[in-house]
Amino acid sequence: MRGMGNSLTIGERVAWYRRRRGLSQEVLAGLIGRTADWLGKVENNRIELDRLSVIKSLADVLDVSLGDLLGEPTVLDWTAESGTATVPALRAALMSYHAITPLPGRHDTDPPTTAALRQEVGELWTAYQNSRFGYVTGRLPELLRRAQAAADGHGGEDQDHARRLIGLTYQLAATQLTKLGETDLAWLAADRGLAAVRPTGDPVATGSLFRSVGHALHSTGRYTEAVRLTKDAAAFLQPHLAQPTPALLSVYGTLFLSGAMAAARANDPGTTRAFLAEADTAATRLGEDANHLWTAFGPTNVAIHRVATAAELGDLQVAIDLGPRVDTTALPMERRVRHALEVARAYSSWNRVDAAQAVLFDAERMAPEQVHHHFLSRQLALTWIRRQRGKPSTQLVGLARRLKVLD
Known part of the structure; x- marks a missing residue:
């Protein structure tokens, strides 16, 4: 983070950069079509600034x-799971010239079998869905190295299998890196993944990699581009949907869920509704909640995205009415906790702070790493402390310190 620490709310960061740019509140507010009074309340934490479009x-x-x-x-x-080589080690693996050059001597061991590699990839994706972010980040560099060795060392069908697996490994890297805010590295990983699976001609693998491109676009605020990607990716997959496999239906439906979030963040409610409807159709065809290719796709994930998109569009009534009623207990932990953050956001915006805090505390108990690395958690905790009349509760202060937003 350039120029300041982690102990400022988003509104306070806006004020810091506004002064750095030499802009008055009146000028900045006018440039985004708002009033100076609104911006003053944002900068003083009297209005929660949590909609990514704004x-x-x-x-x-x-x-x-x-x-x-x-x-x-x-x-x-x-942590004991992450070790002391985390994001920098993953950055070094992604930026290694071995991945983009055909020079000899790149691998000092025999390539793993595709069966062994498939098991390793699956185990790490499962760890991600269990919100074990440190574990995943610490082990991705070695998995990328082994997957590259398999793609280089095998031929024929085994090489195609290895290429799909290295593509899924890059996808996991991109997905994990977006959770940590490492947007440029996430884009690099998404690009590498698509390049790896393209020679296979596999629509399922390619469609799955489109998800990581979408995540990378989201993480940099390129929401309109993410909407276009959804439409282009859907057109690419349409010819294969006459008799789709469950995996293809899941990938297709998940693309529209990601696209719906992008449309909501681009303030496009019509496209948001259309994308959610397409995802709902795919979920109905699938017939149940499933986890093909680690999509966690099905009717429940569609419901989760109805809540999240409503919150992004500022429709708090929908988020409040639907959010707490969605039963996520059968979904992977990452999905459950992400939904809990949306429910906490909705409660807080509705001024039901006690309920919001209860949801966030429960989410942290379930998946501390995921909660600690999400901007909503940090924003909510800091806003609650700033608005507190008198001394904040010991429980809230403890949360803020664990989130590294309070000394």
């Missing part, structure tokens, strides 16, 4: 990145 418009005018206002990236804590 935050992105402020970032554009201030000529900073979305991550600058969100306070990302954040440092990944060292």
